[in-house]
Amino acid sequence: MKTRRHDPPLESLAAYLEGEVTGSESAALEAQLAEMPAARRSLARLRDTRDALGAPIPELEGIDLAPRVARALRAPAPPERRRVPLWAGLLTAGALAAVVLALSLRPSDEFRVKSASGGDDRATDRWAGVQVYHVEGSGKPRRLGDRVSAREGLLFSYTNLGPRPFESLMLFAVDARGEVRWFYPAYESPGTNPTSVPIKPGEAEVALADAVYHDFPAGPLVLYGVFSHRPLRVLEVESVVGGTHGAPARLPFPDVAVRRLTTRIDP
Amino acid sequence: VDPKPRLRLLPSPAEPSAGEEASVPLDARSDDDLMLLARAGVEPAFEALVRRHQARMLRVAARYLGRVDLAPDAAQNAFIEIHRGLGRYQPRGRFSSFLYRVLLNQCRMARRSARAESAALDRAAREPADGATLSDEQILARERQRDLDQAVAGLSEKLRSVVLLRYTAGLDYARIAETLDVPLGTVKRRMFDALRILHEKMQEQP
Numbered sequence: 001m002k003t004r005r006h007d008p009p010l011e012s013l014a015a016y017l018e019g020e021v022t023g024s025e026s027a028a029l030e031a032q033l034a035e036m037p038a039a040r041r042s043l044a045r046l047r048d049t050r051d052a053l054g055a056p057i058p059e060l061e062g063i064d065l066a067p068r069v070a071r072a073l074r075a076p077a078p079p080e081r082r083r084v085p086l087w088a089g090l091l092t093a094g095a096l097a098a099v100v101l102a103l104s105l106r107p108s109d110e111f112r113v114k115s116a117s118g119g120d121d122r123a124t125d126r127w128a129g130v131q132v133y134h135v136e137g138s139g140k141p142r143r144l145g146d147r148v149s150a151r152e153g154l155l156f157s158y159t160n161l162g163p164r165p166f167e168s169l170m171l172f173a174v175d176a177r178g179e180v181r182w183f184y185p186a187y188e189s190p191g192t193n194p195t196s197v198p199i200k201p202g203e204a205e206v207a208l209a210d211a212v213y214h215d216f217p218a219g220p221l222v223l224y225g226v227f228s229h230r231p232l233r234v235l236e237v238e239s240v241v242g243g244t245h246g247a248p249a250r251l252p253f254p255d256v257a258v259r260r261l262t263t264r265i266d267p
Numbered sequence: 268v269d270p271k272p273r274l275r276l277l278p279s280p281a282e283p284s285a286g287e288e289a290s291v292p293l294d295a296r297s298d299d300d301l302m303l304l305a306r307a308g309v310e311p312a313f314e315a316l317v318r319r320h321q322a323r324m325l326r327v328a329a330r331y332l333g334r335v336d337l338a339p340d341a342a343q344n345a346f347i348e349i350h351r352g353l354g355r356y357q358p359r360g361r362f363s364s365f366l367y368r369v370l371l372n373q374c375r376m377a378r379r380s381a382r383a384e385s386a387a388l389d390r391a392a393r394e395p396a397d398g399a400t401l402s403d404e405q406i407l408a409r410e411r412q413r414d415l416d417q418a419v420a421g422l423s424e425k426l427r428s429v430v431l432l433r434y435t436a437g438l439d440y441a442r443i444a445e446t447l448d449v450p451l452g453t454v455k456r457r458m459f460d461a462l463r464i465l466h467e468k469m470q471e472q473p
Contacts, residue, residue: 014462020455042466049465052415053434059335060325066317068339069346070310191347193340198379 072191176219
């Protein structure tokens with residue numbers, strides 16, 4: 001009676017390819033392979049896969065990152081920014097409870113009232129909004145008004161409702177010197193170009209966890225919240241805001257909703 | 268036991284070997300040595316590190332992201348991140364694990380951002396960069412590569428990371444385990460699972 005021969009399992013072939021078999025296992029497998037064309041084809045396919053994954057990609061050959069990295073490292077650093085997680089113990093438990101209560105029960109509508117839409121869809125004004133709070137040390141966060149001390153940090157929450165909620169959000173400000181100051185995303189390293197932060201659709205008063213501190217100069221501060229359906233990049237925004245562009249009421253990006261609020265920094 | 272750094276950054280004139288060490292060209296130095304030199308302010312040392320690793324970094328990023336056009340930014344950001352961490356780097360002979368851990372993080376961030384971008388852009392990035400006439404063999408090779416890229420893109424993030432670190436970055440299992448912070452057995456299991464899935468998918472292709 002003839003014994004039916006079975007091809008070696010794929011795992012054995014993969015282990016053989018990877019050199020993860022003993023000498024005797026290797027010899028036994030090679031003997032099997034000599035008699036089994038299907039197993040040889042499987043092994044050849046595994047080898048091809050390995051070789052193809054290690055092969056150069058023509059479009060990337062010749063790219064030298066060294067000058068790009070060196071340029072990025074020499075670029076001026078963005079203005080210093082300090083983030084203080086709310087859970088870091090700098091706020092007392094009572095103050096933290098107050099934040100949660102404030103963010104969940106007392107939505108600020110300053111951004112919505114004073115906003116200017118950057119896109120064509122005015123209907124989004126009803127659905128997307130940013131709420132701003134300010135906090136000093138371990139004190140109780142309060143809704144942002146017309147003035148704020150330079151020593152205070154800023155806290156944010158957002159609302160993203162409606163039939164077509166947004167996917168990304170940027171929060172930044174233009175200070176009295178025309179410099180762009182970033183809250184979300186964090187922009188702390190020259191040479192990087194971070195994108196908007198992803199946001200939850202269909203939710204209201206979602207608190208962003210960090211209180212962000214900047215060394216703002218005294219004078220007007222224009223805060224922006226930019227909702228978008230695709231992530232925007234920091235440098236893309238900085239090309240149209242700040243410096244000679246000042247703090248425009250509208251931004252030239254399609255399909256975005258811009259929320260804008262002016263406050264004043266006291267020294 | 269943590270091995271001591273092999274490089275003396277502040278050679279003393281009293282030590283005759285210091286001059287010899289200083290004469291070792293950057294290309295011949297270990298990754299750890301280059302990191303220590305870069306930390307000491309020797310700019311060409313970091314440049315040498317970038318040039319030593321960039322080709323594989325770019326390939327891993329492109330294959331992880333399934334997008335060649337996003338690879339240079341991801342690799343560049345990884346190098347910048349590494350430069351920022353020079354002061355904290357521990358020279359323990361594990362630079363490649365550190366390097367690819369940073370790169371995979373950058374790739375994950377890039378992937379999250381890119382996911383929301385239009386499919387049209389994705390398709391455009393996959394088109395051949397030039398309009399040159401290709402031979403049948405080149406067309407076939409390109410098709411096979413595209414099928415493989417799609418198969419890799421279809422793997423879970425865990426399996427994809429392992430197979431790319433192994434075959435594209437060329438790391439051994441121990442380094443992959445360090446990079447991903449998982450046991451060696453898990454790396455092997457994921458590797459074999461990834462190969463099995465890729466084999467099945469490539470078998471489905473004509």
